[in-house]
Amino acid sequence: MKMAAVDARFTRAVEPHRHELLVHGYRMLGSVHDAEDVVQETMLRAWRAFDRYDPARASVRTWLYRIATNVCLDALESRRARPLPSSAGPPFDDPDAPFEPAAEVPWLTPFPTDPDAQAIERSRLRIALVAALQLLPARQRAALILCEVLDVPAADVAESLGTTTAAVNSALQRARSRLARAGVDPEAAAEPPAEQRAVVDRYVTAFQRADxxxxTALLAADVVLEMPPMRNWYRGREDYAGFMRRVYRERGARWRTEPIWANGEAGFVAYLDGMIHTVQVLTVERGLVTRTTVFASAEVFALFGAPAELG
Structure with missing residues (x-):
């Protein structure tokens, strides 16, 4: 009976934090499945230590984040970073270049989201930001996420990471510099969902008409198009348009779509001749598409519960 009471008390304490721990694991590791493993291991470690938890020293949320961050750091000791093609090599300059598959690379995967989520969560899950975080060394990544994404004081982060406040501030400075060089602002806000969807709906209409x-009229001048697990990626309207002409030349125009939301951004599942083809996530800024990330893997299709075939 006593154990059942402890179980109930533990569940009441930790369950409200499960989703945000999943998001934290995703930001750190770039994979929903890896993040789910992080949550499970965090809960296991927390259960084992629950009798030693002192609420006078830290809130349950802070305590769980401390455990989850160290679970992530342990995982990153044996796992490769999850990039996107645009951070793994130079852009291709020929839209008709042969595809270069890289199935051996553990690519970043998208995170299904609710468009009604809080604006701050949507902003801090943007694909460009999560991809840039993967370029940082593990401890810099942890420091930046905890301090700037989760607003944890540097002194508390230092305690979580077993280091000094000065070391955390130094890591933050280096991390900010790296993100700036990648052209990513961690404080940038995602566009409102309605405005995103309006642009993406216009894109979908053109996409299905092979127009x-x-x-091209919806694209920003320096738009990025990438397609993991292919290394091929393109920058700029001209090459983007050239690649789309290739798609319609080789695949035809028998496309149908279903809307989705991922990483706080609007997108769609594309079907060709009724069969699933890709999951496409579009970044919209000031009414234009600045990035299209096209995923073509069974793992990603499963994340969104997308059927293999449309009726």
Missing amino acids: VAAI
């Missing part, structure tokens, strides 16, 4: 001119 490359209409697609």
Whole structure:
């Protein structure tokens, strides 16, 4: 009976934090499945230490984040970073270049989200930001996420990481510099969901009509198109348009789509001749598409519960 009471007390204490721990694990590791493993291991470690937890020293949330961060750091000792093609090599300059698959690379995967989530969560899950975080050394990544994404004081982060406040501040400075060089602002806000969806709906209409001119009119000048697990990626309207002409030349125009949300951004599942083809996530800024990330793997399709075939 006593054990049952402890179980109930533990569950009441930790369950409200499960989703944000999943998001934290995803930001650190770039994979929903890896993040789920982090949550499970965090809960296991927390259960084992629950009788020693002192609420006078830290809130349950802070205590869980401390455990989860160290679970992530342990995982990163044996796992490779999860990049996107745009951070793994230079852009391709030929839209008709042969595809270069890299199935051996553990690519970043998208995170299904609710468009009604708080604006701050949507902003801090943007694909560009999560991808840039993967470029940072593990402890710099942890320091930046805890301090700037989760607003944890540097002194508390130092305690979590077993280091000094000065070391945390130094790591933050280096991390900010690296993100700036990648052109990513961790404080930037995602566009409102309605405005994103309006642009993406116009893109989808053009996409299904194979109207490359209409697609191009919706693109920012320095738009990025990438397609993990292919190394091929392109920058700029001209190469983007050239690649889309290739798609319609080789695949035809028999496309259907279903809307999705991922990383706080609007997107769609693309079906060709009724069969699932890709999950596409679009970043919208000031009414234009600045990035299209196209995922083509069974793992990603499963994340969104997308059927393999449309009726």
